[in-house]
Amino acid sequence: MGKIYIIDVTNRDGVQTARLGLSKLEKTMINIYLNEMGVFQSEFGFPTTKHEAFYLEANEELAEMGVLKPIHLGGWIRATAGDVKTAFQLVPKLKHLNLSISTSEQMIQGKFQGRKTKDDILQTMVDAIEAARSLGAETIGVNAEDASRTELDFLVKFASEAKAHGADRFRYCDTLGYDNPFTIYETVKALAENVAIAIELHCHNDLGMAVANSIAGAKGAIDGGQDAYINTTVNGIGERAGNADLVATLLAVLKSKGSGDEYQLGRPIDLSKAWKIAKFGSYAFGVPLPINQPGVGENAFAHASGIHADGVLKDPHNYELYDYTELGRGEPDLVETGREICSGEYGGVSGFRHIMGKMEVSFADSDEAERILTLVRYANVAAQKPLVEDELLFIAKYPDIAKKLLTLRPLDMPEIGA
Numbered sequence: 001m002g003k004i005y006i007i008d009v010t011n012r013d014g015v016q017t018a019r020l021g022l023s024k025l026e027k028t029m030i031n032i033y034l035n036e037m038g039v040f041q042s043e044f045g046f047p048t049t050k051h052e053a054f055y056l057e058a059n060e061e062l063a064e065m066g067v068l069k070p071i072h073l074g075g076w077i078r079a080t081a082g083d084v085k086t087a088f089q090l091v092p093k094l095k096h097l098n099l100s101i102s103t104s105e106q107m108i109q110g111k112f113q114g115r116k117t118k119d120d121i122l123q124t125m126v127d128a129i130e131a132a133r134s135l136g137a138e139t140i141g142v143n144a145e146d147a148s149r150t151e152l153d154f155l156v157k158f159a160s161e162a163k164a165h166g167a168d169r170f171r172y173c174d175t176l177g178y179d180n181p182f183t184i185y186e187t188v189k190a191l192a193e194n195v196a197i198a199i200e201l202h203c204h205n206d207l208g209m210a211v212a213n214s215i216a217g218a219k220g221a222i223d224g225g226q227d228a229y230i231n232t233t234v235n236g237i238g239e240r241a242g243n244a245d246l247v248a249t250l251l252a253v254l255k256s257k258g259s260g261d262e263y264q265l266g267r268p269i270d271l272s273k274a275w276k277i278a279k280f281g282s283y284a285f286g287v288p289l290p291i292n293q294p295g296v297g298e299n300a301f302a303h304a305s306g307i308h309a310d311g312v313l314k315d316p317h318n319y320e321l322y323d324y325t326e327l328g329r330g331e332p333d334l335v336e337t338g339r340e341i342c343s344g345e346y347g348g349v350s351g352f353r354h355i356m357g358k359m360e361v362s363f364a365d366s367d368e369a370e371r372i373l374t375l376v377r378y379a380n381v382a383a384q385k386p387l388v389e390d391e392l393l394f395i396a397k398y399p400d401i402a403k404k405l406l407t408l409r410p411l412d413m414p415e416i417g418a
């Protein structure tokens with residue numbers, strides 16, 4: 001029986017969303033929280049993008065140090081041999097990759113405009129897999145962009161070629177959120193049966209069905225005899241109407257009718273981290289959680305009407321499917337309402353010592369405090385808002401990693417026009 005794994009793509013799909021982004025330190029914190037939660041893989045960024053290189057390298061070092069373990073850190077690139085080479089040049093420690101190329105008639109005509117045939121698509125993808133293997137990739141997922149608008153025969157051919165050349169997983173991308181739970185179940189089951197490869201479900205929420213489609217697709221993969229890897233993002237943040245929300249997807253896998261019997265997680269998930277990652281994601285993206293967000297919204301466990309309040313007081317199961325404590329909720333939110341000292345890009349050592357002292361962090365000497373403060377200032381330049389406690393603690397604990405994360409060096413670029 002196949003199992004369900006989670007591949008979170010916040011640090012790739014989430015950050016490429018219009019108007020939204022994360023600093024490299026915020027992306028690192030997301031990777032740390034995902035790892036603590038038990039998520040299988042974080043799609044941690046873009047290894048062909050120059051300003052990502054130090055961040056990606058620093059996170060690979062955290063993996064080597066055991067801080068980001070056992071989570072896989074996967075880079076996302078276009079499925080071309082050229083991009084694979086650039087990725088390994090910029091991030092030599094890279095281990096896991098997803099290679100993406102469009103497969104639908106719409107995209108082949110509309111994007112490539114006659115420059116590529118379907119055979120070219122297959123050949124380009126195969127060349128990319130072979131380049132990735134020869135450069136040392138440990139696992140490779142191959143993404144069919146716009147798979148939901150691609151005819152099944154070509155998807156089968158594409159995924160079969162990918163498998164024959166050593167791909168570990170096939171990513172079925174419902175790039176436009178076009179599927180519904182019935183169509184994605186049938187298509188993914190047919191793919192699993194015909195190709196016999198593990199299948200990733202990458203679903204968008206344009207029609208409000210990203211989570212439902214992910215669950216239906218996962219069932220299709222498992223009923224077809226394969227493992228399913230659901231792509232999620234923190235708070236569902238992603239292109240346009242977003243992706244399958246991490247917490248809602250986990251709740252659907254674990255708590256929906258009939259789930260948990262036949263369809264199980266392949267790796268235990270610590271749901272009690274849900275509250276922390278959702279709150280951090282909301283703060284870091286600067287996007288408030290909707291009041292009715294599943295599990296983590298302000299109203300997810302609030303009851304006002306007489307019948308509901310009476311019922312839930314007698315037995316919470318009357319009107320709640322699961323307990324708030326399972327998600328790590330329940331601690332009072334302590335908000336400073338009087339004097340507050342925040343970290344900032346122009347902060348000084350006395351305020352900084354005060355902030356760190358509140359977290360019971362002390363420094364060997366004033367040199368050390370100054371060094372950490374300098375890093376905190378740089379982190380504030382990138383975040384443009386006060387850092388959260390976990391970020392400050394991270395910088396104090398791993399100053400050398402933080403230094404790398406915070407390094408941006410456009411001056412290394414060749415002269416413009418040269």
Ligand SMILES: [Zn+2]
Binds near residue numbers: 175202238239
């Ligand atoms: Zn996407």
